Amino acid sequence: MFDSLRKKISNAIGSIVKSEREEEQPTVTESNTAPVQAVEEERVTVTETSSMKEEEEEKQPAEEKNEEETVSENNENNTAESESAENAGKEPLIEKAKREEKMKISLSTRLKGVFSKEVRLNEADIDNFTGELMLTLLQSDVSYETTDKFINSLKETLKNSAFESRNIRRGVSDCVRSELSKVLQEGMPKEKLLQMVRNRLKEGMKPVSIMFLGPNGTGKTTTMAKIAYMFKKNGISSVFSASDTFRAAAIEQTSFHAAKIGMPVIKGSYGADPASVAFDAIEYAKAHSSDTVLIDTAGRQETNKNLLNEIKKMERVAKPDITIYVGESTAGNRIAEQVAEFLKYIKIDGIILTKLDCDAKGGNAISLSDVTGLPIFFFGTGEGYEELMEFDPYFIINSLVPE
Ligand code: GDP
Secondary structure (H helix, E strand, O other): OOHHHHHHHHHHHHHHOOOHHHHOOOOOOOOOOHHHHHHHHHHHHEEEOHHHHHHHHHHHHHHHHHHHHHHHHHHHHHHHHHHHHHHOOOOOHHHHHHHHHHHHHHHHHHHHHHHHOEEEEOHHHHHHHHHHHHHHHHHOOOOHHHHHHHHHHHHHHHHOOEEEHHHHHHHHHHHHHHHHHHHOOOOOOHHHHHHHHHHHHHOOOOOEEEEEEOOOOOOHHHHHHHHHHHHHHOOOOEEEEEOOOOOOOHHHHHHHHHHHHOOOEEEOOOOOOHHHHHHHHHHHHHHOOOOEEEEOOOOOOOOOHHHHHHHHHHHHHHOOOEEEEEEEHHHOOHHHHHHHHHOOOOOOOEEEEEOHHHOOOOOHHHHHHHHHOOOEEEEEOOOOOOOEEEOOHHHHHHHHOOO
């Protein structure tokens, strides 16, 4: 579901530790020049902590001692050769051996120092990485407001963090995860919603009414059926109010779902007052001791003032206990604007974001709650009744950021 965004975030994290692959090279050989590059690249990417430098300096005398030992061994073995080479006007073998050994020692020490100590990311690398990540998030429909907040906070965290040099990628991932958890708001877990309904029923507030609203075609009727199906599976009965009396075939569609799930539907004729249909459904539920009334409404754009005023009347008459905005994920950042406009007319308790299965970007899931201040109740992930997924911030973080 979040595959594309995960890949991009993973690439962005990967770019900051581009030399990590070299880091994994186990040993340094005299003839191999790759480790030299590894060290140099690592140095470009990370800034050594002062403690690292100090330790490296402390190690120096011991290394020199080692070096001397090795060299003296070589010395014994190669004196004759050395002399003959010297005589031939070439670099004395002893000098060559000494130079190569020194290089070997120096390299391995530097590698050890770089690889086993903590490192800090330098500012340029942090800027490059967060710049790339910012672009990725914006292109994936995460709102500007949320992205900006997240990136600024992440920059601070990265600046103040030291990472184990063997695990830079992991360290950066952890920072991204923790910052992401700050912008992801709590959702409405299924159990919490069921408990809320049960509590109201216990308090004698029967039936509990839930109204679904949002633009046309976002999946209101389908989502309402999914909720009814979930309620039924959990022992909560429902009645449908087919209050979309505007769109051709909407009443038939609601009736179709009601028949499939096995529940009553109250309908009027096309063009009838949707609020009066909702009122009738509530009366029916009272008379038949149904636990909940699920009220469908006609799709309306946030720009249509008449229809937004009509929803106000629905609210006055049906007095819904819970109002849910149904928006389709593929609408991108427009959803936040739509919700803001609806909120001028009616109280909304939460959002169901449908068609996440069709949304290659998926960034809405990150920022919608943050921007609207409303919890996401569920994601719609397909057309089937079971395809309703809880909004779980930790699931999202795990889906987006590699460990
Ligand atoms: P309404 O006009 O808002 O009531 O929207 P509908 O419930 O009629 O749904 C419009 C279309 O979207 C239908 O074909 C649904 O099957 C489809 N739909 C609804 N939710 C989802 C979802 O989560 N994923 C997918 N892929 N399709 C959905």
